[in-house]
Amino acid sequence: MEIVSTRDMLIKACKQGYAVPAFNIHNLETIQVIVETANELKSPVILALTPATVDYAGAEYLLALGKVAAEKYSIPIAMHLDHFQQYQQIKKCIDLGYKSVMIDASLDVFEKNIKKVKEVVCYAHKRGVSVEAELGCLGGIEDDIGAREGVFLLTDPVAATEFIKETEVDSLAVAIGTAHGLYKFEPILDFARLEEIKNKTDIPLVLHGASGVPTESVKKTIKLGICKVNIATELKISFAQGVKDYFNIHPEADDPREYLQHGKEAMKEVVIKKIEMCGSYNKAQ
Numbered sequence: 001m002e003i004v005s006t007r008d009m010l011i012k013a014c015k016q017g018y019a020v021p022a023f024n025i026h027n028l029e030t031i032q033v034i035v036e037t038a039n040e041l042k043s044p045v046i047l048a049l050t051p052a053t054v055d056y057a058g059a060e061y062l063l064a065l066g067k068v069a070a071e072k073y074s075i076p077i078a079m080h081l082d083h084f085q086q087y088q089q090i091k092k093c094i095d096l097g098y099k100s101v102m103i104d105a106s107l108d109v110f111e112k113n114i115k116k117v118k119e120v121v122c123y124a125h126k127r128g129v130s131v132e133a134e135l136g137c138l139g140g141i142e143d144d145i146g147a148r149e150g151v152f153l154l155t156d157p158v159a160a161t162e163f164i165k166e167t168e169v170d171s172l173a174v175a176i177g178t179a180h181g182l183y184k185f186e187p188i189l190d191f192a193r194l195e196e197i198k199n200k201t202d203i204p205l206v207l208h209g210a211s212g213v214p215t216e217s218v219k220k221t222i223k224l225g226i227c228k229v230n231i232a233t234e235l236k237i238s239f240a241q242g243v244k245d246y247f248n249i250h251p252e253a254d255d256p257r258e259y260l261q262h263g264k265e266a267m268k269e270v271v272i273k274k275i276e277m278c279g280s281y282n283k284a285q
């Protein structure tokens, strides 16, 4: 298979009442864990990369790794630009071959957000690339991008309708009480707001900031219309913990093929749980 856009996989997920997990990747090892596990569970999967990840690993390297994974396995695999803010950077990645992008102008005022999204949609749709945007503002920081501490602005359902109509965006990230990173307290999600947004709109809805949200709460958001769930922090923590545990027992270790393997194994357990939470296993066909 080839790398696919997220458009059709999310429409299918919406119709069938599950969500596709979008896992943030950083390097070869994190990509391997995600695609191997998704393949074992026959789940469609989205590999998400932020601008900071592109700075770290390079857009070309990451795309090449994703392409190898897509050829190797017969599950749908998408590579998705996560929280990109610069039109020129998005355009460059689309020209390289990325098929799914998020333009995050959620910190701008409504009209400016619309303007920026429209510009990206115009370039992307001509090239068969799907576009996600965000309306409202999540708490927390994702790779340096995000609101000031304590700032949340939940998505207004009426504004969401207008936003989608104006921008013709393919999917919408909604702010209903989640935040990026881990929570100091259990988050209170605004399920009624999500239900209202779902009733007023007809495109796939996306939940960001799923790390640390109780499984049952995420499942409830999926029942109410979420069909893409973003997970980053819990993967980073599990990978790092696996490596730390290994070094605690083997402080002399110096072979990355050994210690990284332990990070991969720890991260795999989280990937399995999140695929189960999303209900996306056996949905690859």
Ligand code: 13P
Pocket: 024, 082, 083, 142, 179, 180, 181, 182, 207, 208, 209, 210, 211, 230, 231, 232, 233, 234
């Ligand atoms: P977490 O780091 O909270 O899982 O959020 C991930 C995310 O929303 C990526 O866009």
